[in-house]
Amino acid sequence: MATTRAIKLRVNGADYEGTAEARKTLVDFLREDLGLCGTNIGCEHGVCGACTILMNGETVRSCLMLAVQAEGAELMTVEGLAKATGELHPIQEAYREKHGLQCGFCTPGFLMTTYELLQKNPDATVDEMKEWLSGHLCRCTGYQDILESVKLAASRLRGE
Amino acid sequence: MASPEPKLPSELPVTQPRYVGKDTPRVEDPLLLTGRVEYGGDIRIPGMLHAAILRSPHPHARIKRIDTSRAEKLAGVAAVLTGEDVKKWSRPVFGVPEGWTGYALAVEKSHWAGEPVAVVAASDRYIAEDALELIEVDYEPLEPVVDAVRAAAGAGPFVLEGKESNLAFDRKFVFGDVEGAFAQADRVVREKFRWYRSSGNSIETCVCIAEWNPVNNMLTLRGSHRSPHLILPALVISLGIPSTQVRIIQSPLGGSFGVKTFARYVILLSLMAKKLGGRPVKWVEDRIEHLIGSSTHAWDRHYDCELALKKDGTIVGLKVKLIDDLGAFAEWLAIGMLLKPLLALGSCYHIPNVEYVCKGILTNKTPQGPLRAFGLPPHYWVLEQLIDMAAKELGLDRIEIRRRNFIKKESFPYVSPSGNIYDSGNYEGSLDLLLEKAGYPKLLREQEEARSKGRLVGLSVVSSIEPGLTGPPMLALASPKIFTRTASPEGVLVRMDAFGKMIAEVGFPPGGQSQHSFVRQILADYFGVTVEDVQVITVDSLTMQPGTGPISSSMAIALSGAILGAAARLADKLKRTAGVMLEASPDDVELMDGQLRVRGVPGKALPVPRVAGFMLMRPDLLPEGVDGNPEATYVWNPPDRTIPDERGFGRYSVTAAGAQHLCMVEVDRDTGLVKILKYVMVDDCGIRLNPSVVRGMLMGGLAHGVGAALLEEYVYDDKGQILTSTYMDYLMPTIMEVPAAEEHEMCTPSPIAPLGVKGVGEAALHTTPAAVLCAVNDALQPLGIRITEAPFSPLRIWKAIQGGQTA
Numbered sequence: 023m024a025t026t027r028a029i030k031l032r033v034n035g036a037d038y039e040g041t042a043e044a045r046k047t048l049v050d051f052l053r054e055d056l057g058l059c060g061t062n063i064g065c066e067h068g069v070c071g072a073c074t075i076l077m078n079g080e081t082v083r084s085c086l087m088l089a090v091q092a093e094g095a096e097l098m099t100v101e102g103l104a105k106a107t108g109e110l111h112p113i114q115e116a117y118r119e120k121h122g123l124q125c126g127f128c129t130p131g132f133l134m135t136t137y138e139l140l141q142k143n144p145d146a147t148v149d150e151m152k153e154w155l156s157g158h159l160c161r162c163t164g165y166q167d168i169l170e171s172v173k174l175a176a177s178r179l180r181g182e
Numbered sequence: 183m184a185s186p187e188p189k190l191p192s193e194l195p196v197t198q199p200r201y202v203g204k205d206t207p208r209v210e211d212p213l214l215l216t217g218r219v220e221y222g223g224d225i226r227i228p229g230m231l232h233a234a235i236l237r238s239p240h241p242h243a244r245i246k247r248i249d250t251s252r253a254e255k256l257a258g259v260a261a262v263l264t265g266e267d268v269k270k271w272s273r274p275v276f277g278v279p280e281g282w283t284g285y286a287l288a289v290e291k292s293h294w295a296g297e298p299v300a301v302v303a304a305s306d307r308y309i310a311e312d313a314l315e316l317i318e319v320d321y322e323p324l325e326p327v328v329d330a331v332r333a334a335a336g337a338g339p340f341v342l343e344g345k346e347s348n349l350a351f352d353r354k355f356v357f358g359d360v361e362g363a364f365a366q367a368d369r370v371v372r373e374k375f376r377w378y379r380s381s382g383n384s385i386e387t388c389v390c391i392a393e394w395n396p397v398n399n400m401l402t403l404r405g406s407h408r409s410p411h412l413i414l415p416a417l418v419i420s421l422g423i424p425s426t427q428v429r430i431i432q433s434p435l436g437g438s439f440g441v442k443t444f445a446r447y448v449i450l451l452s453l454m455a456k457k458l459g460g461r462p463v464k465w466v467e468d469r470i471e472h473l474i475g476s477s478t479h480a481w482d483r484h485y486d487c488e489l490a491l492k493k494d495g496t497i498v499g500l501k502v503k504l505i506d507d508l509g510a511f512a513e514w515l516a517i518g519m520l521l522k523p524l525l526a527l528g529s530c531y532h533i534p535n536v537e538y539v540c541k542g543i544l545t546n547k548t549p550q551g552p553l554r555a556f557g558l559p560p561h562y563w564v565l566e567q568l569i570d571m572a573a574k575e576l577g578l579d580r581i582e583i584r585r586r587n588f589i590k591k592e593s594f595p596y597v598s599p600s601g602n603i604y605d606s607g608n609y610e611g612s613l614d615l616l617l618e619k620a621g622y623p624k625l626l627r628e629q630e631e632a633r634s635k636g637r638l639v640g641l642s643v644v645s646s647i648e649p650g651l652t653g654p655p656m657l658a659l660a661s662p663k664i665f666t667r668t669a670s671p672e673g674v675l676v677r678m679d680a681f682g683k684m685i686a687e688v689g690f691p692p693g694g695q696s697q698h699s700f701v702r703q704i705l706a707d708y709f710g711v712t713v714e715d716v717q718v719i720t721v722d723s724l725t726m727q728p729g730t731g732p733i734s735s736s737m738a739i740a741l742s743g744a745i746l747g748a749a750a751r752l753a754d755k756l757k758r759t760a761g762v763m764l765e766a767s768p769d770d771v772e773l774m775d776g777q778l779r780v781r782g783v784p785g786k787a788l789p790v791p792r793v794a795g796f797m798l799m800r801p802d803l804l805p806e807g808v809d810g811n812p813e814a815t816y817v818w819n820p821p822d823r824t825i826p827d828e829r830g831f832g833r834y835s836v837t838a839a840g841a842q843h844l845c846m847v848e849v850d851r852d853t854g855l856v857k858i859l860k861y862v863m864v865d866d867c868g869i870r871l872n873p874s875v876v877r878g879m880l881m882g883g884l885a886h887g888v889g890a891a892l893l894e895e896y897v898y899d900d901k902g903q904i905l906t907s908t909y910m911d912y913l914m915p916t917i918m919e920v921p922a923a924e925e926h927e928m929c930t931p932s933p934i935a936p937l938g939v940k941g942v943g944e945a946a947l948h949t950t951p952a953a954v955l956c957a958v959n960d961a962l963q964p965l966g967i968r969i970t971e972a973p974f975s976p977l978r979i980w981k982a983i984q985g986g987q988t989a
Contacts, residue, residue, distance in 0.1 A: 045308065059224035060217015062436065064385040065469040069909035072385055100217035114215040118207060121874045124882065125694030126214025127221065127386040127436025156916045159909070161385055161437050162694045164881030165917040167874075 027090045033058065034102030042089040048082075049073045051089035052099060060100040062127050064159065071158035074131035075099045081138045100130035103137065113137055113175040122171030124162030132158050136172050144180050148173070187746050190931060190938045191869060194707050195753070195773045201703035201713055202937065205874045208699040209718065210434075210692045219692075222389030222405035222433040223466050230391065231260050233454055233465040234310035236300040236317050237475060238292030241328075241546035241902030242341070243321040245291055245299065252316040253302060258309035260461065262317070263301040263454045265289035271453055275446050275513055276419045278661040282342065282350040282512035282544065286420070286450040291324065293341055293510035294546050295903050296474035301454045303463045326546040326902035330507035331484055333543050341510055341544040350512035351542035351660060355524060355830040357599035358535030363499030367490035371572045376971040377560040379482035379507070380894035382553050383914060386436020387472045388444045392455035393462035399423070401452055404431045405464075408442040408693065409731035410723035416445035416514060421452060430723035435693035438732075439886070440552035441478045442693075445514050474907050477551030479896055480519060482507035483560050489568040490535075495576055495583040499535040500527065500565070508542045509549040516550040517542055517660045519557030524659075525602045525652060525834045526558065529565055530609045530645040530842075531587040536599050546902045554883075555944040556652070556734065559890060559951045563972065566644040566952040567959065571968075580643055581617070585610060588645075595933070596838075601824075601831035602649070604838035605934045609645060612842045612864045612928045616643070619926050620844045620862040629846070633964060638849040639859070640961025643842070646949040648867070650837035650941020651736035651820055658825050658832075668823035672740035673727020676705065676748040677813040680798045682791020684709065684716045686745070689726030695943055696875040697737050701745055703871060704937075708749045709790050710776015728817050735941025738871055739836055740818055742936040747816030758808050760793045768805070821934065837932045837940035839867040845953035849961045854980030856892055856958055858921040863949070866928035867942035868935070877925055879945045884923055887950020889915040895973050 029042040033056060042051055047066075052058045052075070061084060064072030068086040075084045076098040103111040110118070113136050123129040132155065139146055139154045146154070151172050160168060188194050191202045213219040238245075250262040268287045277283040287298040300317050304310035325339050333348040341348055364370060389405040401423055407413060410430040418425050435442055451465050467476065483506050490499035506520050520540045527536045573583040588609040589596050596604040616622075625641060632639040653670035675687040686701050702716040727744075730736060753773045760778035761768035770781050779787035794812040796803075801810035826832025846860040863880065870876045893913040897905045906912040931938025951972065958979070959968050967982050 043308070053224070058217075059220070062221070062386065063223065063466075064387075065909050067469065067908055067910070070385055070469075070914075100215075104216045108212075108216075110212065110215060117215060118211045121208075121878050123211065123214055124696070124878055125384070125386070125435060125437040125692075126210070126219060127384070129214055130217050133215070152917050156918045159385060159914050159916065161383060161439065161886070161914075162882045163878055164883070164885035164923075165920050166881050166922055167878055169917065169922075 029090060029093055031092050031095050031097060033097045034099060044090055046089045047085055048087040048089045048092055049084035052084060058099050058101055060130050062130060064128065069159070070128070071131040071135070072128050074134045076134055076138060079138070081135050100133055103133060112178045113140070116175035116178060117171040120167050120171040120174055122163065122168045128158060128160045132160070132168055136175060140176055140179050144176060146176060187743065187936050189933070196707050196710065197775055199707045202707050202871055203869060206699065206703055206713060206872055208696050209702055209713070210696065210698055219434050221386060221436055222391070225391055225404055225433065227391065227462045229461050231303040231305060231458065231461055231463045232307040232310050233301050233303050233451065233463050234307060234314050235298045235471065236314045238288055238297045238299050239295060240292055240321050240323050241295045242324040242326040243292050244324060245288060246320040246322055248300060249318040250300060253313040256309065256313045256316060258305040259313045260303045261457045263457050267457055268453055271456060272420045272449060274420070275449060275511065276416045277512045277514055278517050278657055278664070279351060279512065280661065284342065284511055286446050286453065290343060294548050296548060297510070298450060301450060303454055303458055328545060328898065328900060328902045330482070330505055330543040330545050333545060334505050334541050341546060348544040349541060350508060350544055351517050351520065351540070353540055353659065355538045355600070360499050360501065360535045360537040363535040364490045367498050368493040369572065369576060370488055370490045371568050371575060372488045373568060373571065373970060375485040375487065375564045375567070377481055377483040378895045378973065379479045380890050380896065381478040381480055382439030382441040384437030384439055384441050387467040387469060388442060388447060388476060389466050390448055390451045391462055391464040392451040394452060394455040395460050399427050400429065401427060401455070402429045402431065403448060403452070405433055406435050406442050407432045407448070408435060408438050408690070409733055411730060412443045413445050413448055414723060417449060417452065420449045426724070428723065432691040432720060434691045438693055439554040441476065443552060444476060446477055469909065470907050473912055474548060474904050477513050477549045478553070479509060479548045480550050480553035481557060481560050482550070485564050487564050487568055489572055491572050491576065493576065495573070495578045495586045497531060497533050497587050500533050501537045502539065504540045506540065506542050507545050507547065509547040510544060511549040512542055512544065513549045513551065515552060515657065518657055519550065519553070521656045521659055522557040522652065523561040524600045524656065524830055525649045526598065526647050527600060528598060529562055530589060530647055530840060532589050534599060547898055548904065554886065555947045558948055559887070562646045562948055563952040563955055566956050570956050570959070584643065584645065585613065602834045604647060605836070605932045606930045607838060607840040607866060608928060608930045609840050609842070612840055612866055615926055615928055616842045616844055616862060616864040619924065620860065622844070625846055625860065638851055638961040638964070640847050640849070640957040640959065642845045642953050642956035642960055644949060644952040644956055646841050646952065648735055648839040648841065648941060648944055648948050649835035650839060651739045652734040652835040653730070655823060655825055655832055655834050659830055666825055668825060669819050670730050670736065670740065671728040671817045671819050672744045673729050673815060673817035674744040674748050675727060675813065675815045676745070676752055678752070678791070678794040680795050682711070682715070682794060684711060686716060686718045687721045688718060689721060689729035690731040691720045693732060695732055695737065695879065696872060697732065697741055700871045701741065704742060704745045705749060727815055732943065735943040737943065738939040739935040739941055742939060743818030744816050746936050747818050748814045751814035751816060752812060755797070755808055755812060755814065756790060756793045758805050759797050760788055762803060762805050763788055763793065763796060837868065837935050839865065839940040839942050841865045841946065841949045843949045843953040845957040847954065847957040847961055849958060849979060851983055854976035854983065856974065856979065858888070858954065861921040861923040863923060863946060864926045864928050865942065866930050868930060868932045868940035869938040871937070871939060876942055879942060880925055881923065883945030883947040884950050885915050885920040886947045888920055888954060890947070890973060891951040891954035892973050892975065893919065895975065
């Protein structure tokens with residue numbers, strides 16, 4: 023039985039064509055095969071949310087998927103948020119201004135969920151924001167500054 | 183001579199600080215936000231192997247046979263490490279008091295479910311884990327030690343081979359005339375409490391990459407290491423390696439909360455590396471390993487306490503009897519967490535007579551390891567709960583009884599019964615502020631109204647102090663031979679280059695608390711440059727100055743001291759050089775607003791970068807004794823520390839940040855679920871170097887405290903098997919459980935610490951458990967129930983409500 027499969031996908035706007043170990047998780051594939059180490063691993067059982075990325079515009083836990091399940095998909099990781107020039111995305115700017123991170127380990131996951139939420143629902147209420155963020159664990163901030171960051175990002179993205 | 187240390191930001195050589203004391207964007211953030219920071223798990227080294235650990239499924243079992251032959255034959259496996267190697271190459275893991283630990287891996291028997299039994303190194307982690315499946319181990323299960331109270335009474339079996347006891351530590355401390363105070367008391371309140379174990383659970387787990395070069399006998403360790411001074415002695419003692427042959431390179435940390443010293447695993451990976459003969463090997467702990475296997479569990483306590491009072495509510499004495507279930511080993515500094523309450527036995531209250539009896543007991547559970555706040559939160563909870571009970575029995579108001587016993591503003595510096603000094607504080611002022619901001623009378627009315635409708639609504643108002651910069655003196659009580667020292671050094675090197683930019687070398691990585699940012703704030707204000715002009719570099723264990731790193735709420739104090747000391751030395755060199763350049767006596771030259779200027783001669787001034795450049799370019803013109811290097815080092819140590827005497831009387835910490843918290847909760851009587859309706863805190867940590875950072879740490883400590891009070895618990899069954907090995911069972915607080923707290927500032931600058939700061943890193947975790955737990959018990963009061971086992975999980979509360987009696 024073959025242990026590798028051919029895989030073709032698009033990550034942060036760049037095409038990738040190669041092989042993937044059939045049993046490799048998507049997050050290990052991103053980190054080890056593609057060298058995209060911005061996505062962090064916190065629990066490997068889908069609770070902490072640190073490994074959250076976007077697949078075809080929707081957040082997924084990349085620790086709970088196999089790489090081969092992303093065949094043909096369009097992925098976005100935290101590395102895809104800022105511009106290549108280093109200019110931060112407004113969501114990242116908001117997290118910085120509102121002190122929405124401390125050690126930063128859980129942050130890529132929070133950013134990706136914030137991105138999806140504000141793409142889909144630019145006028146999200148505070149309750150909706152909390153609902154979306156409740157799938158992520160942060161041990162440093164106590165969450166309040168993260169919520170403030172999301173509020174600020176939402177208002178900036180609405181052009182206010 | 184170096185100038186005296188600035189005691190307040192206004193004493194810095196700048197007309198108006200631009201950064202110190204102000205919300206300043208953090209230098210750490212851009213890399214963290216873009217996923218470009220290199221955490222330990224991101225490191226790859228050519229030829230690197232990956233380790234996986236086989237763990238014992240039995241809490242207590244003799245290992246009769248291990249067969250690794252099938253695992254070794256698996257393609258991709260480089261080596262398998264077992265007890266045989268570990269026994270040959272190492273000594274048991276160091277612990278205080280000595281002699282109550284095992285090796286880094288189970289040798290003859292396993293001591294807890296989750297203890298390492300073998301390590302595989304392979305070309306990738308997947309293959310290493312495959313190989314674990316191929317290792318055969320024959321275990322002979324032994325009767326486990328599960329009940330620490332029974333074990334404390336002397337009953338067998340015994341956890342460690344060759345020991346006839348599980349009593350690793352047993353001390354009684356008496357301060358004042360405790361028996362006399364109890365004899366004269368009008369009322370004694372007594373209760374037993376139970377605090378179950380939880381832990382730090384940083385979202386990043388532990389990571390270690392070990393490389394032991396057999397040619398030059400150099401052991402290089404990379405990964406999520408913190409405080410090399412805590413790891414290095416453990417390595418030297420256990421591995422017998424010379425200290426200069428070990429290089430510890432610390433990566434940025436994805437949080438620590440005490441977790442990231444993990445000496446046992448650093449020893450284990452070093453031994454694996456030794457077996458690999460020079461190939462580097464990486465171990466990334468997975469979450470299950472973290473939950474069951476690390477030395478990260480903490481505070482598994484059985485309390486029996488008595489509080490003696492006068493009729494008017496004056497507290498005259500406190501007796502605390504404490505049994506702490508240490509797990510399988512008294513490993514490294516775990517005993518320190520039993521001792522730390524000695525620093526603040528009375529918290530914010532003047533309690534002149536205190537007896538503290540503490541026993542550390544070995545059981546077949548995961549060994550305890552350091553946890554943020556290091557043992558104080560359970561102490562503060564039992565004290566606050568006793569005060570609430572006393573208020574009720576004496577018919578006093580919860581506020582009045584606390585006010586009556588607060589250490590008064592004019593009593594500072596206050597010497598506690600155990601000799602520790604609280605530098606400053608204003609507890610009554612903080613309480614007034616808290617009650618005003620929270621609208622306390624209105625809350626009382628709301629509670630009354632809710633109760634009249636049958637709702638279970640409770641209120642609490644509690645206090646704590648956070649000892650800042652506690653250190654080794656405490657451990658002299660457990661191991662006087664090893665810990666006869668007063669030092670808690672923090673050292674830095676500060677340098678200016680030929681372009682007028684600054685470099686600061688520190689001995690710790692970024693880890694969430696923003697210290698690299700505040701190094702920049704202080705230096706930029708001191709030398710009149712911008713924060714962008716200051717580069718902060720983490721150096722490795724062989725390069726760093728003596729340093730302690732971010733433990734025990736110390737960095738605002740010790741690192742400020744180190745930076746200011748080095749800055750003063752550098753300023754002195756610059757003044758002497760400027761004296762030559764300006765043809766003035768160096769005594770007449772002063773540093774102010776980034777200029778070296780001649781006092782009283784307007785216009786005679788040079789910018790700092792020009793003078794630094796001159797030092798580097800024109801050594802021929804430098805004055806006697808000044809070298810061509812605008813660089814200085816400084817190692818700061820806490821002033822006036824003493825080694826505790828035999829009674830336990832000593833000066834242990836530097837600052838005492840005070841906190842007052844108010845909590846209002848509602849308990850759902852059908853489900854036992856607690857909802858926090860209101861949370862307000864006042865924190866007095868002196869001068870805040872970066873207010874948003876302080877606020878962030880307080881909010882994070884609050885969340886941690888909510889977890890400890892209501893959710894987080896490592897559960898063992900009666901056979902010693904751990905039942906909480908995932909985040910589905912071990913419940914971490916999310917945004918839904920953590921309240922949107924209000925935080926208000928009281929500022930009593932420390933008269934001792936540089937810039938008037940006080941340590942605040944362990945923060946609200948000291949206070950929040952007491953606030954939440956006391957509020958829940960207040961809510962349950964109409965039912966005649968008081969719960970005394972924390973955390974107050976919904977099940978525990980529900981059972982108590984169903985039982986209708988004290989749980």
